[in-house]
Amino acid sequence: MLNLTARRVGExxxxxxxxxxxxxxxxxxxxxxxxxxxxxxxxxxxxISPKHLxxxxxxxxxxxxxxxxxxxxxxxxxxxxxxxxxxxxxxxxQFQAGNQERIMEVVRAKVLPHVNFQRMTQLTAGxxxxxxxxxxxxxxxxxxKALLIYTYAGAVAQIRNQTLEFKPLRxxxxxxxxxxxxxxxxxxxxxIQLNYRLEKGPNGWKIVDVNILGAWLVQTYRNSFAxxxxxxxxxxxxxxxxxxxxxxxxxxxxxxxxx
Amino acid sequence: MISLNMVxxxxxxxxxxxxxxxxxxxxxxxxxxxPYENLNRKVFTVNQVFDQILLKPVAKGYSNYVPDFIQTTVxxxxxxxxxxxxxxxxxLQGKPxxxxxxxxxxxxxxxxxVAGLADVATKLGIPKHQEDFGQTLGVWGxxxxxxxxxxxxGPSTLRDAVAKPLDLYVDPVNLASSADVEFSLRAMRxxxxxxxxxxTTDMIEKVALDPYQFVRDAHFQxxxxxxxxxxxxR
Numbered sequence: 001m002l003n004l005t006a007r008r009v010g011e012x013x014x015x016x017x018x019x020x021x022x023x024x025x026x027x028x029x030x031x032x033x034x035x036x037x038x039x040x041x042x043x044x045x046x047x048i049s050p051k052h053l054x055x056x057x058x059x060x061x062x063x064x065x066x067x068x069x070x071x072x073x074x075x076x077x078x079x080x081x082x083x084x085x086x087x088x089x090x091x092x093x094q095f096q097a098g099n100q101e102r103i104m105e106v107v108r109a110k111v112l113p114h115v116n117f118q119r120m121t122q123l124t125a126g127x128x129x130x131x132x133x134x135x136x137x138x139x140x141x142x143x144x145k146a147l148l149i150y151t152y153a154g155a156v157a158q159i160r161n162q163t164l165e166f167k168p169l170r171x172x173x174x175x176x177x178x179x180x181x182x183x184x185x186x187x188x189x190x191x192i193q194l195n196y197r198l199e200k201g202p203n204g205w206k207i208v209d210v211n212i213l214g215a216w217l218v219q220t221y222r223n224s225f226a227x228x229x230x231x232x233x234x235x236x237x238x239x240x241x242x243x244x245x246x247x248x249x250x251x252x253x254x255x256x257x258x259x
Numbered sequence: 260m261i262s263l264n265m266v267x268x269x270x271x272x273x274x275x276x277x278x279x280x281x282x283x284x285x286x287x288x289x290x291x292x293x294p295y296e297n298l299n300r301k302v303f304t305v306n307q308v309f310d311q312i313l314l315k316p317v318a319k320g321y322s323n324y325v326p327d328f329i330q331t332t333v334x335x336x337x338x339x340x341x342x343x344x345x346x347x348x349x350x351l352q353g354k355p356x357x358x359x360x361x362x363x364x365x366x367x368x369x370x371x372x373v374a375g376l377a378d379v380a381t382k383l384g385i386p387k388h389q390e391d392f393g394q395t396l397g398v399w400g401x402x403x404x405x406x407x408x409x410x411x412x413g414p415s416t417l418r419d420a421v422a423k424p425l426d427l428y429v430d431p432v433n434l435a436s437s438a439d440v441e442f443s444l445r446a447m448r449x450x451x452x453x454x455x456x457x458x459t460t461d462m463i464e465k466v467a468l469d470p471y472q473f474v475r476d477a478h479f480q481x482x483x484x485x486x487x488x489x490x491x492x493r
Binding site for chain 2: 147150151154155158187190191193211213214215216219220221222223224225227228240241244248
């Protein structure tokens with residue numbers, strides 16, 4: 001039994017490295033051909049440079065969106081994911097240059113597996129959620145999810161030399177809902193408070209709400225949702241969100257040259 | 260007699276219908292915390308226009324072209340001035356530990372940070388806070404009251420708007436040697452503050468379905484969190 005597990009893990013590891021190589025090569029396509037060939041050579045297992053090792057690790061991690069850690073404690077989960085994203089944001093040149101695709105890739109791989117968007121949307125829609133058809137619920141969740149991903153991608157694209165502070169978790173061991181409190185420390189000014197509300201589900205802890213500088217995302221969007229629904233019904237809200245997402249995908253966020 | 264009765268009844272029915280017609284859209288739109296929404300929205304629009312045509316472009320230029328270390332220095336200088344009033348408010352709010360930290364910050368930064376140009380205190384690990392008299396009133400139990408969109412100053416509530424003149428009165432910038440210096444300092448601080456908000460406002464512009472509502476709902480929560488920080492940070 002143990003042997004089998006170990007072998008499986010080994011297989012997965014090999015697959016990951018192969019896939020990571022592919023990913024790394026794809027990442028390097030934009031680099032001039034001379035650099036590329038040397039980079040390709042350096043990817044042989046014998047001489048992996050630290051830079052490529054990071055790429056390898058990152059790319060490899062994408063194929064394990066945290067499932068192995070499904071039962072980790074909520075504060076441990078937030079700490080791990082935050083630190084991973086921060087490390088990429090600081091090391092990855094494409095990420096820093098505001099490459100929308102690259103940022104989205106990281107967000108999808110690192111963050112999305114730990115967010116319960118359906119629950120988040122349900123909380124935001126409040127009493128209107130029950131009146132919506134299952135199709136409307138799915139459409140609303142998808143559009144809200146897309147909007148939030150753009151928001152998040154825009155925020156992480158601003159990361160430069162910030163560090164994170166993790167506050168002690170205040171929760172009972174059997175709590176099914178907890179708030180994990182963190183703060184983003186900047187080179188100047190007050191720390192930015194960044195808290196997460198997580199709910200325990202069959203697949204481990206999932207983020208259902210985020211608090212930035214004291215304002216909860218769900219609560220901040222709740223009135224806007226209600227206003228749109230009263231104006232044009234649930235379909236009106238879905239349409240408004242879809243239009244907004246279309247605009248956002250047409251004009252990716254520009255990088256801010258700061259700090 | 261009968262006809263008068265009829266007229267009254269008809270008038271009552273009409274009145275009900277009219278009130279109903281008026282009340283429905285009002286009820287849909289209005290938030291109990293924002294009874295002056297119509298006026299506030301107008302002020303918000305004017306603020307937005309002022310920001311778009313003057314303040315934001317200047318802040319963008321400052322952010323993109325002024326070297327980082329100068330921006331940091333400017334931010335540190337005004338941050339040090341702000342720490343004085345923050346210290347007073349922390350003491351007034353019954354938070355001596357924070358008040359001492361702020362006092363220590365001002366002392367360290369003024370002496371070793373060359374009049375606050377360098378933020379030595381943060382490097383030494385003394386945390387920065389931001390407190391104003393509106394928050395102090397909140398800690399003392401004053402409710403925020405209705406939402407008020409102030410011209411130029413932006414989102415506020417009745418409580419904070421009433422407290423604002425005191426914040427402005429004790430502002431160390433008032434001690435400037437001449438009116439020209441004072442104006443320059445105020446302008447510089449305004450641009451520096453605005454520049455720091457650029458990422459936030461750019462994001463709100465993009466993701467908010469109704470920016471007015473988004474800012475209002477976030478503002479209430481943020482002020483509430485700031486007032487409650489005394490309890491939650493322990």
